[in-house]
Amino acid sequence: MDGLLVIGREEVRARLTYEVCIPIVREAMIALSQGRTRQLLRGIIDLEAGGAFGVMPGAMGPGETFGAKLISVFPENFAKGLQSHQGVVVVFDPESGAPAAVLHAGEITAIRTAAASAVATDALARREASRLAVLGYGEQARSHIAAIAQVRALSQVVVWGRSPERARAFAEAAGRELELPIRAAPSAREAVAGADIVCTVTAASEPVLLGEWLDAGVHVNLVGSSRPGPVEVDDALVVRARVFADHRASVLAQGAEILRAKAAGLIGDDHVLGEIGQVLDESLPGRRTAEEVTVYKSLGSIVQDLSSAWALYQQALAAGAGVRAPF
Numbered sequence: 001m002d003g004l005l006v007i008g009r010e011e012v013r014a015r016l017t018y019e020v021c022i023p024i025v026r027e028a029m030i031a032l033s034q035g036r037t038r039q040l041l042r043g044i045i046d047l048e049a050g051g052a053f054g055v056m057p058g059a060m061g062p063g064e065t066f067g068a069k070l071i072s073v074f075p076e077n078f079a080k081g082l083q084s085h086q087g088v089v090v091v092f093d094p095e096s097g098a099p100a101a102v103l104h105a106g107e108i109t110a111i112r113t114a115a116a117s118a119v120a121t122d123a124l125a126r127r128e129a130s131r132l133a134v135l136g137y138g139e140q141a142r143s144h145i146a147a148i149a150q151v152r153a154l155s156q157v158v159v160w161g162r163s164p165e166r167a168r169a170f171a172e173a174a175g176r177e178l179e180l181p182i183r184a185a186p187s188a189r190e191a192v193a194g195a196d197i198v199c200t201v202t203a204a205s206e207p208v209l210l211g212e213w214l215d216a217g218v219h220v221n222l223v224g225s226s227r228p229g230p231v232e233v234d235d236a237l238v239v240r241a242r243v244f245a246d247h248r249a250s251v252l253a254q255g256a257e258i259l260r261a262k263a264a265g266l267i268g269d270d271h272v273l274g275e276i277g278q279v280l281d282e283s284l285p286g287r288r289t290a291e292e293v294t295v296y297k298s299l300g301s302i303v304q305d306l307s308s309a310w311a312l313y314q315q316a317l318a319a320g321a322g323v324r325a326p327f
Contacts, residue, residue, distance in 0.1 A: 004327040012107040021115040028307040033277025058302030114147035120296035122151040125219035129196035130155040137161035137170035140201035160191035211237030241295040
């Protein structure tokens, strides 16, 4: 068909479920670690009031799609009831080189980021892990609870945020929607007490999670900081943990928590042991003992976006969905 297919937020949300997205992201991370995909380090332009604009280009394997994500990050949008991530993912036809589809990047980002954390949790958390703590109550908090629930049977979920009122409101609403026992804690320390899995999904500029608060055997997904500067956890946690990246080169260049601990002389590049894709294809050991603390540092990878977007495009073509725009 001629023209460019436009796939909006509601269509993305309806079709890119976690049951669909988690396997897609898993395979994409394996392909990335095996060198079957290509991507550049994201380009980031800092904007006013803590905002940022990013460009993420990449290509899947031979004969597969390529494209880019153009994304803005406006943390203050949450208070306005808007997504913090706004933008588009553009995928190209690998046969003709023509742009095939433009998709809602904010929704893809929200879903695939949580799906990637679920993939990492499934690979690194203890099999019996059931107690989840989430620091933050924005859009990624809900998506992470929903995604983690796909890979572990959650017996309790505890959330924390800077506003106790908002944290309580989030816990009540998310608990009803996801049909899970979710409660708010008055402090981050109390939220992570006894947790098996911790997800940090905040816009914090300084640590909200300290390594000394965590029990042995915890798995942590570091998600909120996606560029140098803002950090969510202290150096002690980074030093204590076995650290795995979504994309090692990106994390060494732009992973704030890693850069901070390295600048303090506490770790070297070798502290980032490798990529989650290597754990998944069993070329790198993940968790070795029940007592180890593991960390997955998530910056987000364009291969997650492209693989998800191409699957959505194929679904939309088959269903006659989306809006066809002349091009």
